Amino acid sequence: xxxxxxxxxxxxxxxxxxxxxxxxxxxxxxxxxxxxxxxxxxxxxxxxxxxxxxxxxxxxxxxxxxxxxxxxxxxxxxxxxxxxxxxxxxxxxxxxxxxxxxxxxxxxxxxxxxxxxxxxxxxxxxxxxxxxxxxxxxxxxxxxxxxxxxxxxxxxxxxxxxxxxxxxxxxxxxxxxxxxxxxxxxxxxxxxxxxxxxxxxxxxxxxxxxxxxxxxxxxxxxxxxxxxxxxxxxxxxx
Numbered sequence: 184x185x186x187x188x189x190x191x192x193x194x195x196x197x198x199x200x201x202x203x204x205x206x207x208x209x210x211x212x213x214x215x216x217x218x219x220x221x222x223x224x225x226x227x228x229x230x231x232x233x234x235x236x237x238x239x240x241x242x243x244x245x246x247x248x249x250x251x252x253x254x255x256x257x258x259x260x261x262x263x264x265x266x267x268x269x270x271x272x273x274x275x276x277x278x279x280x281x282x283x284x285x286x287x288x289x290x291x292x293x294x295x296x297x298x299x300x301x302x303x304x305x306x307x308x309x310x311x312x313x314x315x316x317x318x319x320x321x322x323x324x325x326x327x328x329x330x331x332x333x334x335x336x337x338x339x340x341x342x343x344x345x346x347x348x349x350x351x352x353x354x355x356x357x358x359x360x361x362x363x364x365x366x367x368x369x370x371x372x373x374x375x376x377x378x379x380x381x382x383x384x385x386x387x388x389x390x391x392x393x394x395x396x397x398x399x400x401x402x403x404x405x406x407x408x409x410x411x412x413x414x415x416x417x418x419x420x421x
Contacts, residue, residue, distance in 0.1 A: 188386065189386075190246075190381070190385055190386055191385070191386055191387055191388040191389070191394055192384075192385045192386070192387075192389070193243050193246065193247070193397070194393070194394045194397030194398055195388070195389060195390055195393040195394050195397055196239060196243060196393075196397070197240060197243050197397040197400055198392070198393035198394060198395070198396030198397030198398075198400070199236075199393050199396075199397075200236040200237070200239055200240040200243075201240070201396060201397070201400040201403050201404060202393075202396060203229075203233075203236045204233075204236065204237070204240070204404070205403065205407045206229070207226070207229045207233050208407065208408060208411065209222070209407075209411055210222045210223070210225040210226035210229060211226045212284075212408075212411050212412065212415060213411075213415065214226050215283065216280070216281065216415050217415055217418060217419075237290065237357070238362075238365050240290075240400075241290075241293075241294070241297075241357075241362060241365045241366050241369065242365055242366070242368055242369035242372070243369060244294055244297075244298075244366060244369060245297070245301075245365070245366040245367055245368060245369020245370040245371075245372070245373065246369040246370070246372050246373040246376070247369075247373065248298060248301050248302075248369075248370050248373060249370065249373030249374055249376070249377055250373065254298050254301055254302040254305075255298070255299060255302035255303070257298055258294075258295050258296070258297070258298025258299035258300075258301075258302060259295070259299060260295070261291050261294050261295030261298065261401075262292070262295035262296060262299065263295075264291055264295075264405070265289065265291040265292040265295050268286050268289065268291060269285075269286055269287060269292070272284055272285050272286040272354070273285045273286075273287070276412075279412075279416075281412060283354065284354045284408075285352065285353060285354055286353060286354055286355045287342065287352075287353035287356070288342060288343050288353055288356055288357065288358060289353065289354075289355030289356065289357060290355060290357045290404070291404070292343070292357070293357035293358070293359065293362055293363075293366075294366075296343070296359060297359070297362075297363055297366045300363070301366070301367070301370055308367075308370065309374070311371075313371040313372070313374045313375035314371075314375070316367070316368075316370075316371035316374070317368050317371045317372070320364040320365075320367045320368045320371065321364070321368070323361070323364045324361045324364035324365060324368075325361075326361075327345065327360040327361040327364065328360075328361040330345075330360070331344075331345035331346060331347075331358065331360050331361065334346060335347060335348060335349050336348060339351070342356075342358065343358060343359060344358060344359050344360055345358030345359060345360035345361065345362075346360075
């Protein structure tokens with residue numbers, strides 16, 4: 184399978200997922216900082232399914248590691264951007280009145296670290312048959328999900344792994360455990376597609392808008408929060 188040919192369906196699904204994420208954050212921000220009861224109700228309606236579209240987005244990111252020119256460089260790039268987001272959200276946003284939107288280990292932190300780990304573990308992971316790898320990841324996801332949900336810890340620095348102290352807070356939080364196994368399920372799917380490409384209809388564009396959005400998810404993610412916060416500040420002055 185050509186590494187240069189895009190799988191259009193993945194772009195479309197990713198585009199839909201990022202739009203869901205934008206609306207989810209918009210409902211939270213307008214509900215929390217503008218006091219909109221409608222937005223708060225919509226936020227709570229969206230909350231149970233948020234993990235679904237986030238998991239699909241993570242899985243697609245894992246698939247795409249098989250077709251990236253340099254996964255390690257991409258991962259380090261995302262880690263750098265995520266670090267800037269943390270500094271801004273923790274130090275700057277509270278001074279602007281947004282004190283409950285601290286991002287300590289969000290989706291970009293997670294994706295960046297996951298890509299770095301995947302690049303470093305590429306050789307041993309390639310020795311595992313993809314279908315076996317998927318089953319292993321499903322099992323490890325279940326085990327680590329239960330562990331991280333039941334265990335609270337005192338060392339604050341363990342939160343990137345998924346082990347939180349009782350007072351830990353992050354507005355956007357995607358720890359490595361158990362989410363890394365969702366990412367690696369995607370990696371295994373991509374490995375399988377390397378030797379057994381998906382059907383032709385998967386490659387074709389079905390909804391051009393979603394396909395376009397799916398190509399620019401990073402920029403949309405980076406810009407949508409500042410735009411929403413600016414809109415909220417403008418509304419406060421009207």
